[in-house]
Amino acid sequence: MAYDKFNILNSSAVPLNIDNVDTDQIIPARFLKATERKGFGENLFKDWRYNSDGTTIDSFPLNNKVYSGKILIAGKNFGCGSSREHAVWAIYDYGFRAVVSSFFADIFKNNCLNIGVLPVQVSEEFLVDIFSQIDLNSKSSFEVNLEIQEFKIIETGKSEKFNISSYKKSNMSNGFDDIDYLINKKEEISKFANNSPN
Amino acid sequence: MAKTLFDKVWDSHVIEKIKDGPDVLFIDRHFIHEVTSPVAFVGLKNRGLKVMFPDKTFATADHNTPTINQHLPIKDKLSAMQVKTLEKNCIEHGIDFWGLGHNKNGIVHVIGPENGITQPGLTIVCGDSHTSTHGAFGAIAFGIGTSEVEMVLACQSIMQQKPLKMRINIDGSLNSHVTPKDVAIYIISRLSSSGATGYFVEYSGEVFKNMSMEGRMTVCNLSIEMGARGGMIAPDEKTFEYIKGREYAPKGEEWENALSYWKSLKTDNDAIFDKEFNFNASDIEPMITYGTNPGMAIPISKSIPGSGSDSESSYQKALDYMEFKEGEMMIGKKIDYVFLGSCTNGRIEDFRTFASLIKGRRKSDNVDAWLVPGSHKVLKSIKDEGILDILTDSGFQLREPGCSACLAMNDDKIPKGKYAVSTTNRNFEGRQGPGARTLLASPLVAAATAITGKITDPREII
């Protein structure tokens, strides 16, 4: 499924200053029963957003009205655990287009890139700066510039470069996905399969 | 150039190397299940594609299936719909489907090896992170997301950056009552839950050489819990012995050819790893987790340590969730549930181990015990070997195969606030049900705890 093109994103951000957030928290397993990719945003961080009686947990950043925006800023080792792509679908559905952390789990990062959510990995120090900036002013804005691979705190002008392979970068900025690429390789793949003993 | 086992298998599957991009990697075996495949099939349909190699694709229903009364229709409408959708997709695309009631049905990572589908030197993927299990055979096996499931269905390939390489070596011999699960949890506790992120791990040394195939599967299964892409162990006589004669194993001349290839699958002497760790077998004790990720683990006889490398707030959040305090002893804490099962510890050896300890004893009345075999074949062996009688005599009941309370997608949920000693792989908040508190441990610790009703060191049961 091709997705929205990503170039420059200017937005305020929602802070989630917790380490090791696993995909079971991002979307609990009981919400994985759909057979279509629809409606996952509602259940994003379900058990951290709502009590078991359905009442809202106001202290959770996603429920705190002072925070908004298309960027999620998260503690280190974000997205560990299960390979469920539903976690990224939920993040996307909810309205986020970029996730910033000092460290991402591998499968999660791949899943992000495959559906058009940009994972921005910054240094631990810069992550602290970002969280402090949001503490100072919850409406602070940030710029994610994919072309020059840079994340910037607008108010302070502080910025940091981030890594992305040129292949994935071109995919993200054109809204292409890997299947678009692989389909054109089918002949080669068939040949490879014929020569393989397995 | 000298190569590692991982290099040998990876490099022989690369169709194309994209400059400053991923490798196009050919996939030999693809396992699918009801939860992470439906959207991939929708994607295929939208693009007007068919499955490229249905005979390299294997399907089972395991994640959200009930573990009692499997002969009846699934009550939960959404679960029933997912299983039905998988069946429909399999029929449409000519894929073998081992659904409920099928004699080869079971947890995806249990049925692959036991049917001989998992073999050395293969690339194996599945939309499930514990696909790393299959690395026990010297295969490259890892979990993928649904977009990648779609890629493999459509093109039998995925696009992945080659990971870095790590070797974890453990020499010496294990202490009594120390199981492969303890070895794995020990490693994770030393490396942390993200210590191997970006790496593919090879396990080497006497401990793994001496370990059974099922033990190796437990270790490789848990590789993902320290962030690794996967883990693998070089194949040896034990591996070949295990595979020989299984339904999907090569036969006759093919077997001989395969064998000579499999024997070449080991790391060259002077091959270089990006990172290496060495541990001593004698340092490992029976382990248990106390927090909300598998890295938060200690020897069962020790008390809860301080925050370590995690931030103070994340550490405190975990302890608050568990209602534990720094410095408390784990032994003696009252437990409400014991769960034996999952792709980590739901194989026949795990049931043998569990049974060996409870034999001639009684289950504690204050514990609910859920014993869930990993597959129908495991269930059959439990019956054939007389283990079922031992379990029943001690007051235990057996359920039907599936993932069950490992991820609580079906009805098997640990209630809010309750404590479960579980042989599974994740102690995340709510993993075994909203508000459930999970303590990961080996089948022996689970058995000892089921007998006494509180966390018990299996070495104390004599």
Ligand code: SF4
């Ligand atoms: S048993 Fe648990 S970890 Fe294993 S495949 Fe099932 S849900 Fe995943």
